[in-house]
Amino acid sequence: MSSSPSPSSPLQIRPHPTKGRGLYATQSFSPGQVILPFTPLLLLPTVSYLNIVCSYCLRPGNPRACSRCHAASYCDATCQAAAWKAVHSRECKVLRQGIKDEDRRRRLPTPTRALIQAVLRKEIGDGLEGLEGHVLEKKAAEGDEWKDIEIMAMAACAFSGKGTAEEDIRKAAEMLCKIQNNSFQRFDSDLGVIGLFLEPTLAMANHSCIPNAAVQFIGRNALLIAENPIRAGDEMELAYTFYTDPLPKRKEALAHYKFVCQCLRCRDNLNVYQVAAVSPTVNLNSQSLVPDVSRFRHHPATSNYSKQSMINQYGESADSIVNALGDIESPSERRKLLKSEYRKHKGLVDEQLWAVMPLPDILFRISMLYGEEESFALALPVACLIATACDPYQYTSPFHPIRLSGLFTMANFLTHTAATTAFLEKSNTPVSRTAVLEQKIEQTLREIDQVSLCQMLLITILKGLPDKYGAKMDLAVKARALLDDIEKLAGREQEASLINEWRRDPNSEKSQAFFEFAVVKPVDALASLGKEVLERDFGAAAA
Numbered sequence: 001m002s003s004s005p006s007p008s009s010p011l012q013i014r015p016h017p018t019k020g021r022g023l024y025a026t027q028s029f030s031p032g033q034v035i036l037p038f039t040p041l042l043l044l045p046t047v048s049y050l051n052i053v054c055s056y057c058l059r060p061g062n063p064r065a066c067s068r069c070h071a072a073s074y075c076d077a078t079c080q081a082a083a084w085k086a087v088h089s090r091e092c093k094v095l096r097q098g099i100k101d102e103d104r105r106r107r108l109p110t111p112t113r114a115l116i117q118a119v120l121r122k123e124i125g126d127g128l129e130g131l132e133g134h135v136l137e138k139k140a141a142e143g144d145e146w147k148d149i150e151i152m153a154m155a156a157c158a159f160s161g162k163g164t165a166e167e168d169i170r171k172a173a174e175m176l177c178k179i180q181n182n183s184f185q186r187f188d189s190d191l192g193v194i195g196l197f198l199e200p201t202l203a204m205a206n207h208s209c210i211p212n213a214a215v216q217f218i219g220r221n222a223l224l225i226a227e228n229p230i231r232a233g234d235e236m237e238l239a240y241t242f243y244t245d246p247l248p249k250r251k252e253a254l255a256h257y258k259f260v261c262q263c264l265r266c267r268d269n270l271n272v273y274q275v276a277a278v279s280p281t282v283n284l285n286s287q288s289l290v291p292d293v294s295r296f297r298h299h300p301a302t303s304n305y306s307k308q309s310m311i312n313q314y315g316e317s318a319d320s321i322v323n324a325l326g327d328i329e330s331p332s333e334r335r336k337l338l339k340s341e342y343r344k345h346k347g348l349v350d351e352q353l354w355a356v357m358p359l360p361d362i363l364f365r366i367s368m369l370y371g372e373e374e375s376f377a378l379a380l381p382v383a384c385l386i387a388t389a390c391d392p393y394q395y396t397s398p399f400h401p402i403r404l405s406g407l408f409t410m411a412n413f414l415t416h417t418a419a420t421t422a423f424l425e426k427s428n429t430p431v432s433r434t435a436v437l438e439q440k441i442e443q444t445l446r447e448i449d450q451v452s453l454c455q456m457l458l459i460t461i462l463k464g465l466p467d468k469y470g471a472k473m474d475l476a477v478k479a480r481a482l483l484d485d486i487e488k489l490a491g492r493e494q495e496a497s498l499i500n501e502w503r504r505d506p507n508s509e510k511s512q513a514f515f516e517f518a519v520v521k522p523v524d525a526l527a528s529l530g531k532e533v534l535e536r537d538f539g540a541a542a543a
């Protein structure tokens with residue numbers, strides 16, 4: 001393969017007894033450590049994000065469209081020049097010649113667009129050569145899979161002007177199979193899946209629903225990051241799909257890769273609590289929002305038969321609401337749908353099985369909805385519930401990006417609630433005019449040093465991001481900006497000194513007691529109010 005890792009690389013490609021080839025570590029890595037950065041062979045935005053992200057670096061913003069084809073947008077002249085040199089000079093020309101209507105050009109499906117780039121640029125075609133595409137299986141499959149591939153191949157051949165003979169279409173169809181089988185979804189923490197990323201060495205990593213590594217993106221590049229402790233000789237396994245989804249959904253998502261996953265989660269249909277209980281990263285939680293690691297090891301759902309069958313029962317019917325919600329603009333319509341979904345999963349709520357999908361998704365959407373409606377005193381308790389009862393069981397490493405992003409959501413809501421509580425204290429507004437639950441939340445918030453809590457959450461995020469590359473991540477930039485604002489606040493000398501001591505030596509007895517007092521206890525109190533908020537506004541009692 002053209003881009004095989006060098007002999008000094010921490011990675012090696014070797015045959016795997018049952019999965020083709022695999023990617024192996026040549027040295028050890030601890031959770032959260034960056035294994036290697038990768039630059040893409042192929043990177044392009046998904047069609048729905050063409051006007052929102054830069055077509056070269058994929059950073060979200062206000063990119064300007066290419067004045068010739070209007071089917072690519074760039075954040076600045078540097079990105080535009082780099083893209084022009086890489087592929088866009090040829091792509092721009094063939095798109096203008098092949099599709100006269102600008103709007104149709106912009107709506108070209110992402111795989112067709114990827115294929116056009118692969119046909120136009122020899123380096124991309126060569127890089128795809130050694131990859132697995134399961135061409136024969138796809139040809140032989142029932143249904144329209146192969147027909148769709150051929151149609152996209154024909155379109156790409158026609159638009160790229162490279163010939164539409166049978167042989168050209170066959171080659172293009174093979175390339176498309178390889179693109180489909182080896183691409184990553186380029187994920188953005190705020191927007192979701194914004195593009196397609198392919199790199200041939202990274203594409204050698206096989207799948208597991210209990211992965212030991214994950215891919216994160218910074219601009220054009222991908223970082224391979226250890227999720228569990230990795231030893232030299234271990235196979236690197238990534239999750240091709242959302243690994244906490246129920247088994248039937250995972251099977252469906254993996255079907256097009258033409259294999260049946262045999263990981264422990266799949267083989268024994270383990271639930272999220274059973275996987276968390278045996279995770280090698282559980283102990284790292286001793287200094288997290290959920291420091292009692294025995295709660296992971298002995299969660300009732302690891303042994304209680306009725307809880308397990310309840311989880312399986314929901315798993316069989318679990319549909320994702322995420323897609324449906326994305327299309328609904330009106331907050332009141334979204335609230336209606338969330339209420340009905342929450343009630344549908346009431347069995348899980350009653351058994352406190354908060355980490356079972358799709359409950360974490362529903363809770364996340366609810367907290368975002370409160371945030372959008374500026375009901376921060378309701379959004380915050382729900383975010384605290386997610387950070388203590390959903391995320392840690394789904395993602396046991398405290399450095400997992402979803403855990404860190406959950407902490408940022410809490411910190412962000414705290415900046416609003418802290419300002420409101422300060423205003424109420426100053427103006428002495430009587431709390432009696434608000435509803436009983438709101439009063440309780442206000443009371444709890446007044447008892448908490450919200451600014452210190454926010455500051456400590458932000459410090460935890462920055463400490464949890466990978467060394468060297470972490471500072472450039474969007475989350476780091478956002479967390480640092482908030483932290484700088486807090487550190488400028490006057491009159492917090494005493495708090496600042498305690499926080500600095502905790503920052504310097506988090507393991508000392510004093511620091512641990514301070515963390516428990518300033519972070520763990522208040523977040524727990526808010527999380528239990530989160531359950532009351534949900535019950536009142538979305539549960540059976542809600543109108």
Ligand SMILES: C[S@@+](CC[C@H](N)C(=O)[O-])C[C@H]1O[C@@H](n2cnc3c(N)ncnc32)[C@H](O)[C@@H]1O
Nearest residue numbers: 019020021132181182203204205206207257259
């Ligand atoms: C992105 S490639 C990974 C590299 C691949 N093993 C190769 O040799 O080219 C994806 C393909 O690898 C194989 N694969 C990945 N994970 C697997 C697993 N857990 N069990 C069996 N096959 C797997 C499947 O053939 C799948 O379509």
